[in-house]
Amino acid sequence: MELVSVNNISKTLSHKKILENTSFLLNSGEIVGIIGSSGSGKSVFLKILIGFFKADSGKVFIDSSLKNSIGFSFQENSIYENLTIRQNLNYFSKIYNLTSKEMKEQIPFLIESLDLSEWQNVLVKKLSGGTKKRVDIACALLKNPKLVIFDEPLLGLDPERISKFLKLIIDINKKYNTSIIITSHMVKEIFPICSKFFLVKDKKIYLLDKSKLIAKPPK
Amino acid sequence: MNFKIFTIIQKNFLIIFNSKLSSIMLILGPILLILLSYPLLQNTSIKNVNAGIYSSVDEDFTKNFIDKLHQNSFIVERKYSLESCKQDVIDSDKDVCIELQREAGGNNLNKVFNNNLGYRIILYVDYSNQRVVWQIIASIQSIVTKESDNIKNDIIVNIHDNLNEVIQFSDSNSKYVDNSIIIIDNINTDLNDLDSDLGSIKDDAHKAKYSIIELNNDLAVLLPYAASINNSFMYDKLKKINDSASQAANYSNKVEEKVNLINSKSNIPNSINGLNNLKTALLAVRSSYDTKQRELEDLNKIDLNKLTEPLPLSYQSVIDGGNYATHTNLNFLDYFFPTFLIIYLLFVSIIFSSVLTIRERISGAYLRNITSEVSNIKFIVGNFITFFLFVLFQIFLVIYISHFFLNINILSNLFPLLIMVSFSITIFVLIGMIIGYYFNSQESVTFSSIFISILLLIFSSLITPKEFLPQFFSNLVSFIPTTFFETKFISLIVFGSSLKIGIYDILFLVGSIFVLSVLLFFAYKKSKYFEMK
Numbered sequence: 001m002e003l004v005s006v007n008n009i010s011k012t013l014s015h016k017k018i019l020e021n022t023s024f025l026l027n028s029g030e031i032v033g034i035i036g037s038s039g040s041g042k043s044v045f046l047k048i049l050i051g052f053f054k055a056d057s058g059k060v061f062i063d064s065s066l067k068n069s070i071g072f073s074f075q076e077n078s079i080y081e082n083l084t085i086r087q088n089l090n091y092f093s094k095i096y097n098l099t100s101k102e103m104k105e106q107i108p109f110l111i112e113s114l115d116l117s118e119w120q121n122v123l124v125k126k127l128s129g130g131t132k133k134r135v136d137i138a139c140a141l142l143k144n145p146k147l148v149i150f151d152e153p154l155l156g157l158d159p160e161r162i163s164k165f166l167k168l169i170i171d172i173n174k175k176y177n178t179s180i181i182i183t184s185h186m187v188k189e190i191f192p193i194c195s196k197f198f199l200v201k202d203k204k205i206y207l208l209d210k211s212k213l214i215a216k217p218p219k
Numbered sequence: 220m221n222f223k224i225f226t227i228i229q230k231n232f233l234i235i236f237n238s239k240l241s242s243i244m245l246i247l248g249p250i251l252l253i254l255l256s257y258p259l260l261q262n263t264s265i266k267n268v269n270a271g272i273y274s275s276v277d278e279d280f281t282k283n284f285i286d287k288l289h290q291n292s293f294i295v296e297r298k299y300s301l302e303s304c305k306q307d308v309i310d311s312d313k314d315v316c317i318e319l320q321r322e323a324g325g326n327n328l329n330k331v332f333n334n335n336l337g338y339r340i341i342l343y344v345d346y347s348n349q350r351v352v353w354q355i356i357a358s359i360q361s362i363v364t365k366e367s368d369n370i371k372n373d374i375i376v377n378i379h380d381n382l383n384e385v386i387q388f389s390d391s392n393s394k395y396v397d398n399s400i401i402i403i404d405n406i407n408t409d410l411n412d413l414d415s416d417l418g419s420i421k422d423d424a425h426k427a428k429y430s431i432i433e434l435n436n437d438l439a440v441l442l443p444y445a446a447s448i449n450n451s452f453m454y455d456k457l458k459k460i461n462d463s464a465s466q467a468a469n470y471s472n473k474v475e476e477k478v479n480l481i482n483s484k485s486n487i488p489n490s491i492n493g494l495n496n497l498k499t500a501l502l503a504v505r506s507s508y509d510t511k512q513r514e515l516e517d518l519n520k521i522d523l524n525k526l527t528e529p530l531p532l533s534y535q536s537v538i539d540g541g542n543y544a545t546h547t548n549l550n551f552l553d554y555f556f557p558t559f560l561i562i563y564l565l566f567v568s569i570i571f572s573s574v575l576t577i578r579e580r581i582s583g584a585y586l587r588n589i590t591s592e593v594s595n596i597k598f599i600v601g602n603f604i605t606f607f608l609f610v611l612f613q614i615f616l617v618i619y620i621s622h623f624f625l626n627i628n629i630l631s632n633l634f635p636l637l638i639m640v641s642f643s644i645t646i647f648v649l650i651g652m653i654i655g656y657y658f659n660s661q662e663s664v665t666f667s668s669i670f671i672s673i674l675l676l677i678f679s680s681l682i683t684p685k686e687f688l689p690q691f692f693s694n695l696v697s698f699i700p701t702t703f704f705e706t707k708f709i710s711l712i713v714f715g716s717s718l719k720i721g722i723y724d725i726l727f728l729v730g731s732i733f734v735l736s737v738l739l740f741f742a743y744k745k746s747k748y749f750e751m752k
Contacts, residue, residue: 050590068592078587088584095591139587 001028003066003147003179004049006205009058011044018044020203021058026147028063031173031180033190035208036200042183043074045200046149049181068096071145075152077136081125085116085135088124089142096143110138113168115161130156137165141172148172150182154189162186166193240658244666255674265354265686266292267693269312271304273297274319276338281319284340287362288317305343308537309714311706314686315355316343316537342534347554347713351684356534363532370529385511392504399497406494420477427470434463538714549713556627557708558681561701564614564640566672568647569654572606573668576655580746589747599652599743606648607641614640628715635718636711642728643704649735656742675701698727 006024010017018041026032036042047053048060050072062070072078079088089110093103111117114134119127124135133156140148148169154162170193172178184190197208236242270293274281288295296313298304307313318341340363344352441456536549579585579602588598618636621627629636651668658664677683679701685693696702703724710716720728 052586052590070590072587072590074586076583076586078583078585080582080584092587095588095593097592136583 001063002026002061003028003030003063005059005061006049006055007059007061009048009055009060011041011048011053011056013044013053017203019048019055019205022204023058024198024205026179026181028146029173029177029179030196031169031182031194032196032198033187033194034181034183034198034200034205035185035187036183040200041203042200043151045205046072046074046151046181046183049149066147069143069146070149071140071143071147072149073133073136073140073151073153074149075155077132079124079132079136079139082123084123085111085120085127085138088135089138092139093142098143106142106144110141113164114138115164128156130158130161133157134161134165144172144176145178146176147179147181150180150184152184153182154184154186162189166190169193238660238663240663241660241666244663244670248666248670251670255677265351265358265684267688267690268293268314268351268355268358268686270295270315270317271298271307271313272317272319273299273301273304276319276321280338284319284362284366287366288359291358291362293358305537308343308345309710309716310719311345311710314345314348314351315359317341317359318343339531339533342532343537344534345709345713346536346549347557347709348684349554349558350681351686355686360532363530367530374529381514385515388507388511392507395500395504399501402493402497416477416480420474423470423473423477427467427474430463430467430470434460434467437463552625553627554713556621556625556629557712558679558705560614560617560640560708560712561643561679561705562676562681563617564610564643564704565647565675565701567613568606568610568644569651569672570665570668571610572603572648572651573654573664574661575606576602576652577658577661577664580655580659581661595743595747599739603648603652606651607644610644610648611641614644627712629712632711632715636708638718639704639707639711643700646700646728646731646735649732649739653735653739653742656739656746659746675699678702679705700731703727 002025004024004026006022008021008023009019010021011019024045034042034045044053048055049062050070080091083091086107089107090103093107098106111120114137116131116134116138119131124132127135133153137150137153140150150169153165157165166189169180169182173180182190182194199206199208236245270288272281272285272288272295274284274297285295285297296307298307298316301316301318304313304316304318308316320339320341322337322339340359342356342359344356346352437456437460441453441460538549589595615637618629618633622629650671654667654671655664658667678696678699683696685696685702688696707718711718
């Protein structure tokens with residue numbers, strides 16, 4: 001089932017063309033990777049998907065089941081530095097309309113899954129970059145979204161935590177049929193979990209042939 | 220080490236100037252402030268002072284005084300009760316209440332000086348209006364001084380005229396006295412002549428008497444001889460009797476002549492008439508002197524100090540002597556506190572809300588907030604309530620500490636004061652949030668919020684009272700939030716008045732909040748457009 005369909009969109013920011021007449025397709029339950037050099041437009045594209053940016057032209061179709069069910073974690077963490085981990089999760093749970101029961105289940109689960117137990121009552125601004133990233137990921141996963149977008153989620157994580165994180169998103173995908181879009185420069189790490197890869201280059205998004213990627217693993 | 224400092228300085232300059240709006244505010248802000256405030260501040264003479272006047276004296280004096288006030292750019296309204304006149308000052312509808320009074324004994328003075336003395340003027344002022352109150356008193360003082368000078372001149376001329384009249388009267392009536400003296404002298408002379416003539420008459424009469432006695436004696440001698448007739452002796456005696464009788468007749472003639480002479484010389488009836496006329500004239504003079512003496516005695520009773528201050532002027536607080544038992548004995552801090560409160564509230568509300576708004580916008584969590592299903596309105600309202608509560612808490616602390624440690628009597632009127640404080644916080648927080656959403660960097664938000672706060676401060680009575688402005692701007696300034704709320708705070712805190720909100724006040728409050736809310740909505744939309752373009 002098509003979850004997200006993008007047709008010939010273009011986007012200009014600060015008088016610079018970022019995307020031009022490009023398209024994208026995501027099906028339900030897929031884990032797709034988006035790769036591309038820095039500044040190629042990956043984050044802009046993802047922000048168009050979550051509704052923060054509006055495409056200058058073209059159509060963006062998002063399935064109605066995704067309404068208020070898109071989670072995201074971008075490079076710049078979308079959390080409050082002056083709140084603790086738990087306070088951030090409590091706040092965003094309420095913003096996302098989680099019930100008390102859901103909060104009682106979900107918050108401890110995410111804290112546990114992302115190894116945040118030790119610092120849950122510490123102000124975010126006192127945490128390391130990697131820990132802040134995990135907090136942001138936790139906020140993205142709060143509402144058990146049907147689509148989760150991760151923009152460079154592996155930055156700052158050590159190999160053990162990378163492995164744990166990848167396992168988590170696979171579990172979420174299997175358990176809830178959650179579709180996942182993940183961008184990362186660490187292609188080798190995300191390669192095994194992604195069913196498809198897209199390349200953002202020269203203002204366009206290209207679907208890559210994964211078999212060719214297998215034959216010639218990307219650097 | 221020094222180079223590192225320059226590097227840091229350079230970095231800070233770049234941060235500020237990389238934001239166009241920050242650069243503009245940095246340079247334009249002070250220039251605009253001076254350009255806007257210079258025309259307001261250069262003229263420090265008051266104009267369009269609103270005065271209420273209550274008079275218990277005659278209409279002529281009252282109208283004359285009102286005319287003098289008009290000539291000095293006062294806007295005067297006649298009040299028919301002292302209490303309503305003072306209440307207008309308390310409600311800030313008037314800048315001063317003027318009472319024209321009659322002094323005790325004034326009527327007597329007016330008889331002598333043609334109604335120019337016997338008045339006093341009392342000013343009832345609001346000392347919390349510190350920039351203006353002394354100028355108002357000085358302005359009225361100068362009017363009264365001019366009027367006093369006129370009265371002094373009139374009094375002096377009046378005194379001179381009265382004295383001249385007395386002198387002329389004395390001069391004109393002294394001749395009557397002189398004439399009277401001459402008449403009296405003449406009468407004296409006549410009387411003396413009469414006296415001497417009467418003396419000689421008396422002598423003659425005495426001689427006549429002896430002659431007659433001699434005649435009688437001779438006759439007595441003759442009588443016995445009369446019995447023996449044809450005697451020469453008898454003949455001599457009879458001849459002697461005849462001579463004596465003739466002498467007696469002569470003397471009698473002389474007496475008669477003397478009497479006629481006295482009558483012709485003395486003119487006694489005329490003298491008697493003259494004396495009567497004299498008496499009448501002297502009685503008239505006496506009566507006139509009595510009248511003038513009374514006038515001079517009245518003149519003597521006058522307190523000559525009135526000549527140096529014919530129109531005494533005094534001033535007092537509008538609440539002295541009234542039903543404000545808890546608000547008398549006020550000092551500088553009591554009068555200054557409402558202005559201090561509005562300044563504190565202004566800066567805290569605007570800067571606090573604007574800075575927190577921009578901080579929210581530039582924080583990472585903003586993305587998660589605006590892409591959530593929570594409506595924009597809820598975020599705006601939630602932030603507004605937060606800022607409102609913070610500022611209200613601070614103001615409450617200020618009020619509480621001031622009441623207990625600075626002995627400023629506030630708590631007696633706390634509830635109405637909190638209502639006004641709430642309205643003022645609402646308006647200033649909305650202004651701050653508009654700034655926070657409209658500008659896109661912390662620097663430009665900070666500059667702008669300080670600029671706007673100072674601009675609003677300039678229009679408060681502390682710096683530019685509306686009495687210094689032309690009429691149009693004076694009316695406009697009345698509806699600037701700082702001025703509006705400062706007036707209400709003064710009424711509630713200094714005078715302990717009840718909260719009075721008229722129809723214009725309601726229109727201002729509701730209208731301001733509505734307009735600012737609309738502007739806030741557009742500023743928010745603009746911020747979203749800026750972020751999402």
